[in-house]
Amino acid sequence: MTLTRLRLLNFRNYESLDLSFDEGVNAVLGRNGSGKTNLAEAVHYLSLARSFRSSDDEPLIRHGCETAVLEAEISEGELRRTLEIEIGKGAKRVKLNGKPLRRLSELSRLVNVLLFCPSDVALFTGSPSERRNFLDVSLSKQSSDYFRLISRYGATLKERNALLKQAQPDLALLDVLTDQLIDLEEPLVSYRSLFLSNLESTLPGVLSRLRGEATGAELIYRPFVKPGDGFKERAKKAYEASKESDLLHRSTSVGVHREDFFFRFNGKDVATYGSQGENRMAALALKLSPYYLIEKEERKPICVLDDVTSELDAKKIENLLALLKDFHQTFLTTTDITIENATYIDVASNKATRRNEHGR
Ligand SMILES: Nc1ncnc2c1ncn2[C@@H]1O[C@H](COP(=O)(O)OP(=O)(O)O)[C@@H](O)[C@H]1O
Ligand SMILES: [Mg+2]
DSSP, rough: OEEEEEEEETTTTTTEEEOOOOOOOOEEEEEESHHHHHHHHHHHHHHHOSSSSOSSGGBBTTTTOEEEEEEEEEEEEEEEEEEEEEOSSSSSSETTTTTESGGGGHHHSHHHHHHHHGGGGGGTSHHHHHHHHHHHHHHHHOHHHHHHHHHHHHHHHHHHHHTTTTTSOOOHHHHHHHHHHHHHHHHHHHHHHHHHHHHHHHHHHHHHHHHOOOOOEEEEESSSSOTTTHHHHHHHHHHHHHHHHHHHHTTTTSSGGGOOOEEETTTTEEEHHHHHOOOOHHHHHHHHHHHHHHOOOOGOOEEEEOGGGGOOOOHHHHHHHHHTSSSEEEEESSSSSTTTEEEEEEEEETTTEOOTTTTT
């Protein structure tokens, strides 16, 4: 996919912006605080209608304004799409090719964006919810079935937790909700397990290229119960075993919402034994690897890398830029580096301007 044009109105520090982009690397250059991440955020926002650095939309609206607007043109092979998102205080409207898009969940398949941002350094050392979020976002992009299952799982879990909070929970209803969770969990666990094992086929290659030396990379999935034959029985047992404690603590303690996965970097758990640099490389490799799982050239995602170069030495930057040659289109924010054949976007004084024609 290619983002060919982006217009912003009153988005963060941009009163009005209109830029065209090319395939290859679009280098967003500017001083700290100039608005580079804001531009990266806008590109990523197109894929989820959600910011990667703010849980609500209001900070995205320029100070003193009522609404922010993003308009984008995206091409996917011969297909051209226009997307218009209006963010108001408390509501947003999304139009695809001029018509309202009813389900925001469709966005991530229409505009697939892979993101690496500075907080990803803590992907493995931080809370498991970040890693589950990676699984849920990645899998929802690939499969509307996964999205439907995980959404229903979330709703059913909420119901079960609400029931557990009642003074006298209806135990028959508790069993019904538990069975519903298990029915959803069986395919969810299979999806997650398959995705992580597929990723393992590309991950060591990506990590080795980023580091410039052969590096082992394994992903260890910790499902709440083992997938495969007999899943339902095993899951039932797990829920049964924790029933009393769930009733006592008024919350559901087993299920896919408690799962996790680990990254073994040269055979050792990166969160426990890895340096910060190794954690950064592991996270970057993980975030980029899904690119290689998508077969159709025109479906390949747009890549957004925010501030990734500031913490890398010159050799690692060179390795990353070599890897990015595989990628269809990348947005890379940076304060200072020179990139061969890139399109440069200069950011200063609340404006972003394109410096050159592609590669010149
Ligand atoms: N809603 C907003 N309205 C106006 N300015 C904003 C808004 N949100 C952030 N900013 C401004 O954007 C700038 C930060 O931009 P950012 O993209 O994070 O910079 P960087 O180039 O370092 O990545 C700050 O000056 C901040 O005041
Ligand atoms: Mg920034």
